Amino acid sequence: MSQHTDEHDRDLLDWLVGSEGADGNRDAAPHADCDTCRARWEELQDQEAALKAAGTDLRRVVERAEKLRDLDVGVPGEEHVEVFFAARLKPERFTVRLRAGLAAAALLAIAATLWLRGAVPPGPTTDRPSTDLLGGSESVRIRPRSPVGSVPRYVAFAWDGTLPPEWTATIHVFDGNSGAESEPVDVSRPLLSSPWLPTHARTSPWPDHIRWEIQLHDGSDRVRLTVSASASRSSH
Amino acid sequence: MNQAPETESARADVRLVRDSLRGRRRAIATLVERMHCIPRMLSAKNRDLAHPLTAPELEDLVQETLMAVWRKLPTYDGRARLETWTYSFCLFEILHYLRARSRRPAHLSDAHLVPANGTASADESDHIDHEQVHASLERLEPADADVVRLKHFEDCTFREVSQRLDLPVNTVKTRYYRALEKMRGGLTPQPRPGAKV
Numbered sequence: 001m002s003q004h005t006d007e008h009d010r011d012l013l014d015w016l017v018g019s020e021g022a023d024g025n026r027d028a029a030p031h032a033d034c035d036t037c038r039a040r041w042e043e044l045q046d047q048e049a050a051l052k053a054a055g056t057d058l059r060r061v062v063e064r065a066e067k068l069r070d071l072d073v074g075v076p077g078e079e080h081v082e083v084f085f086a087a088r089l090k091p092e093r094f095t096v097r098l099r100a101g102l103a104a105a106a107l108l109a110i111a112a113t114l115w116l117r118g119a120v121p122p123g124p125t126t127d128r129p130s131t132d133l134l135g136g137s138e139s140v141r142i143r144p145r146s147p148v149g150s151v152p153r154y155v156a157f158a159w160d161g162t163l164p165p166e167w168t169a170t171i172h173v174f175d176g177n178s179g180a181e182s183e184p185v186d187v188s189r190p191l192l193s194s195p196w197l198p199t200h201a202r203t204s205p206w207p208d209h210i211r212w213e214i215q216l217h218d219g220s221d222r223v224r225l226t227v228s229a230s231a232s233r234s235s236h
Numbered sequence: 237m238n239q240a241p242e243t244e245s246a247r248a249d250v251r252l253v254r255d256s257l258r259g260r261r262r263a264i265a266t267l268v269e270r271m272h273c274i275p276r277m278l279s280a281k282n283r284d285l286a287h288p289l290t291a292p293e294l295e296d297l298v299q300e301t302l303m304a305v306w307r308k309l310p311t312y313d314g315r316a317r318l319e320t321w322t323y324s325f326c327l328f329e330i331l332h333y334l335r336a337r338s339r340r341p342a343h344l345s346d347a348h349l350v351p352a353n354g355t356a357s358a359d360e361s362d363h364i365d366h367e368q369v370h371a372s373l374e375r376l377e378p379a380d381a382d383v384v385r386l387k388h389f390e391d392c393t394f395r396e397v398s399q400r401l402d403l404p405v406n407t408v409k410t411r412y413y414r415a416l417e418k419m420r421g422g423l424t425p426q427p428r429p430g431a432k433v
Contacts, residue, residue: 016416017394017409047416054369055388061284061326062319065276075279076291077298078272084302085268092259168265190265221261 004036012037016044074199082189091190091221140164142214144229145194152235154203157188158195159214159227166219171196176209176230185210190217208233246314253312273319274301277326288334301329315378316385324370331367372419380415383408 011030031037068075142161147154157171168190174182185206188196209232216225252270255263275298282289289297304325312321373381386397394412398405 013409013413016413043420044416047419050369051384051388054366055391057284057366058320058323058389059391061277061280061323062273064280064283065273065319068276068279069272075275076294077278077296078275080295080298080302081272081274082268084299084306085264085271088306089256089264089267090259091261091264166262168261189268190261192262192265192269217261219261 002031002034004031004034008034008037012040012044015041016048072197072199074201078199079202086189140167140216140225142169142216142225142227144212144214144227147212147231147233148229150232150234152233153200154198154206154210154231154233156195156197157212160194163192163216164218167224168192168217169194170215170217172213172215173206174211174213175207176211176232177207184213206233245317249318250312250314252318253309257310270318271302271305271322273322274298274305274326277319277323278330281326281330285330285334289330293333297329297333300333301325304329313378315381316389320385320389324367324374327367327370376415376418380411380418383411384415387412 008031015030030041140161140163142159145158145160146156159169163169169192170190171188172184173186174184186198186202188198209230211228211230213226213228215223218224252263252267256267275294278294278297278301282294301322305322308325312318315321316324373384376384382401383397386392386400387394392400394405394408397403398408401408
């Protein structure tokens with residue numbers, strides 16, 4: 001029977017962390033003739049087993065959850081997520097960028113007023129055309145890809161084109177036989193990229209003929225572009 | 237004590253939560269997309285437990301878990317990946333519900349924790365309370381808990397942990413040992429009810 005020492009503690013640490021490679025004997029406690037070492041060694045084994053099992057459990061569940069997402073398998077309660085956060089997380093109406101823009105516009109207005117009154121001499125003129133809302137470097141081209149025309153089911157709502165940074169898209173689904181001013185039958189959550197994959201349970205009650213719109217919102221939540229397409233479902 | 241999350245993905249997750257709470261539209265969209273993991277993880281865990289919960293019960297649990305996550309969201313510090321952090325809520329809610337439903341409120345029969353497929357990993361885990369592991373990690377120094385999470389939840393070697401945290405390998409190993417020292421007594425497997433001890 002040996003006395004537990006600081007050296008034993010160091011050896012326990014070495015045993016614990018030095019065994020990832022092939023070297024090191026995991027099956028034997030260092031200083032097996034020391035009661036403290038043996039008890040601590042057994043406890044460390046239990047702790048590592050518990051942590052390993054919890055890690056395995058976590059990775060297994062997360063992996064399965066990701067598989068469900070990739071396969072677009074509907075699960076109970078998923079519709080609550082959007083409803084829950086929509087009620088609690090409200091997009092801010094005035095972002096820093098918008099506030100800066102408003103401030104700059106106010107300064108320009110003051111400068112223009114002063115210039116008109118002759119208080120400020122006119123600056124150099126330019127023939128550069130004013131930036132189009134969606135022109136120049138901000139050009140955004142979005143084209144609905146699917147569903148368009150006759151389709152067996154409404155599955156993926158996809159489009160071609162990439163959103164600028166900070167922008168989001170929402171899909172609005174309308175009854176294709178109703179007028180232009182009608183209310184949408186469904187609206188997606190804000191999306192960062194194509195496609196939107198509503199569940200079958202969600203699309204099932206929709207009309208067999210729909211018009212769907214992609215609304216693009218900038219970082220200030222303003223609608224900057226809307227494009228639409230129509231589709232007809234041949235089977236439920 | 238180091239309070240800042242140490243990996244880039246953790247910092248990104250903290251920014252995501254912070255920006256969502258500030259109302260940044262794109263962050264909200266991303267967060268909501270990520271939070272769809274809650275119903276999926278609950279369904280996956282229910283399958284793991286051999287389907288003790290019905291679809292309406294799972295729906296109720298999704299709402300309970302969402303509420304629990306929402307209450308704690310402002311305190312999310314990026315110590316674990318958002319999904320990993322969320323999983324501890326899912327696990328707590330599902331086990332809490334099963335305990336409450338059972339006639340034995342003090343302890344859920346461990347038989348409920350046996351994965352349905354009965355694999356080797358099930359043998360390892362069938363008498364270990366994973367919830368207790370998550371709770372123990374919450375009580376650790378964040379810097380020490382980071383090492384344990386990366387090692388066991390993300391299955392990293394010590395060298396990979398050192399690269400992820402940008403720390404010397406020896407520091408990582410010392411933190412790991414220190415963490416297990418502090419978790420003493422909290423993770424010892426409990427014998428299954430009725431099992432021979």
